[in-house]
Amino acid sequence: MSDRPVSGSGRPNDDLAGSGLAVLMGVQFSFVVILGKGLLRGQPPFALLFFRFAVAAVILAVVAIVTRRPLTPKPGERLGLALAATIGYGSESALYFAALNHGSAATVTLLFYLYPVWVMLLAIALDRRIPAGRLVAALAMAIGGSAIVVVGGSGVEIAPIGIVLAILCSLTYTGYLTAADRVIRRTNPLTTAAWLAAGASVANLTYAFVFHGWSTPTGSFAGLRVFGMGAFTAGAFVCMIASLHLIGAVRNAIIGVLEPLSVAVLAAVFLDEPISTSTAVGGGLILAAAVVATLARGARVVEPDL
Numbered sequence: 001m002s003d004r005p006v007s008g009s010g011r012p013n014d015d016l017a018g019s020g021l022a023v024l025m026g027v028q029f030s031f032v033v034i035l036g037k038g039l040l041r042g043q044p045p046f047a048l049l050f051f052r053f054a055v056a057a058v059i060l061a062v063v064a065i066v067t068r069r070p071l072t073p074k075p076g077e078r079l080g081l082a083l084a085a086t087i088g089y090g091s092e093s094a095l096y097f098a099a100l101n102h103g104s105a106a107t108v109t110l111l112f113y114l115y116p117v118w119v120m121l122l123a124i125a126l127d128r129r130i131p132a133g134r135l136v137a138a139l140a141m142a143i144g145g146s147a148i149v150v151v152g153g154s155g156v157e158i159a160p161i162g163i164v165l166a167i168l169c170s171l172t173y174t175g176y177l178t179a180a181d182r183v184i185r186r187t188n189p190l191t192t193a194a195w196l197a198a199g200a201s202v203a204n205l206t207y208a209f210v211f212h213g214w215s216t217p218t219g220s221f222a223g224l225r226v227f228g229m230g231a232f233t234a235g236a237f238v239c240m241i242a243s244l245h246l247i248g249a250v251r252n253a254i255i256g257v258l259e260p261l262s263v264a265v266l267a268a269v270f271l272d273e274p275i276s277t278s279t280a281v282g283g284g285l286i287l288a289a290a291v292v293a294t295l296a297r298g299a300r301v302v303e304p305d306l
Helices: 012-036 046-066 078-100 105-112 115-127 133-154 160-183 189-210 222-256 258-270 277-296
Strands: 129-131 300-302
Touching: 012 046, 012 222, 012 258, 012 277, 046 078, 046 189, 046 222, 078 105, 078 160, 078 189, 105 133, 105 160, 115 129, 115 133, 115 160, 115 222, 133 222, 133 258, 133 277, 160 222, 189 222, 222 258, 222 277, 258 277
Parallel strands: none
Antiparallel strands: 129 300
């Protein structure tokens, strides 16, 4: 039997704080989506992602210096964090935008949001512990609600290569989230977020040159919008890491499915895109899943020793 402690303390205040941070993470990532809409115009995403993550890294580094937080992770966590940032998050973001070139945003998003399933299955395999029934129910509601929101918005259309890229993106994010949950234990969330942003920026700069895909973002207020993407990414990264410390990867992943609903709401507010019936119905399921995941408090049913 694994001796690894279950993520999160199980204390109600920590559960509520961790869940709130996961919600705030999703909302900030949604602002990234809204600000980035129309900046690529069918071009490779690497330059945009490089600038986005570079801005986030600079902001986080400045805040760390001002607040006298360390700029380097704790010994023993540096290599794992560097790999999670570059190979994990940097690759995930590139794969997501690459998949968008081969299918509708709705379909790519739907396939990406299979990641909570992979996170839960991986946690079961690694810990040999079965999540509480309420977490399984919350996962089912979150995935179902996300499917209703995404598919109801613009239908399903994708080429085979797009399916492969989207699923690879989902699996890569699963690996990143699980590694971050298990490897990064003692490093301050602000320091972790700064390294995560810097690693993702370096990864996408590398991809831009390797694949000859450098294309500067264009559009109205492009520079200001890219800066905004970086600022919201910085905040989302800090919330993500802090949430992982409090409630673990499984519940963070389930509550993170709020993002498609948040994007739909923000699009209605800032882009005058109407909220459809499917968004309302699916959003209700997602919100219910977030509440159930919050109340689950990380309980586990332990399997017998094998």
